[in-house]
Amino acid sequence: MPVTLATWNINSVRLRAGLVTELLRQEAPDILCLQECKSPVDKIPLEIFHNIGYRHIAARGEKGYNGVAILSKLPMEDAGDLNFAKLGQARHVAGRLEDGTVIHNFYVPAGGDVPDREKNPKFGQKLDYVADMQKHFGADRPHRSILVGDLNIAPREDDVWSHKQLLKVVSHTPVETEALNAAQEAGGWVDVTRQDIPDGQLYSWWSYRSPDWNAADKGRRLDHIWATPDLASGASGSRILREVRGWEKPSDHAPVFATFDI
């Protein structure tokens, strides 16, 4: 059975509940993973999503910051959360489908502005978080699993508008891209987006600070869909809905889609 899944950093699910329903109505993914909900779970307008067919929810939230949610049309149970880098923040939730497929939804710390853990503790937390991803999935290799989210790292040269100009910018420094690649390899994860779209520049985020984000096109691919090989082999149809970044009052991230045979 084909199952379409999307991941989207929504940057406030309450402010943009209308955009979420717009995407769900237009594209009708079976599963939508959200990050940066910026809301306690009990203040997410879940009834709106429930009413248009997304009746299964797994979410973690806090007031004002972070927050992750999985909305599913398919039966799905809450499969817990992981507290990497001992941050105690709402940065992960997992869901399990009826066939046992597990979906991990992550919001990796952004890491602040200065790429030096001595001068900037947030950067150290980000590296610790990704190191814990490596440790966790390396020690207990997943099967029939999907890992998505805003990983806040653009690993490849063609995942950023200028590899050379971003080498010292948090999200594309070698220490970050190497850590993310190590975490991916340790878990045996396949980058499904790049399996489907192997060549060319590919972005999922454009800063609000750019006056004309579309023409300037100084983007980065921060949002990812990974899967274990048993599911990646049946994946297809990856795409990034760039036009959603141009909707009214948009998130600074565009949703990323993939379809699996589950």
Next chain:
DNA sequence: ATGGTCGACTTTCGA
């Protein structure tokens, strides 16, 4: 080298 723009716990911080 700086500033640019968003959202939120808004007179400041995180992204």
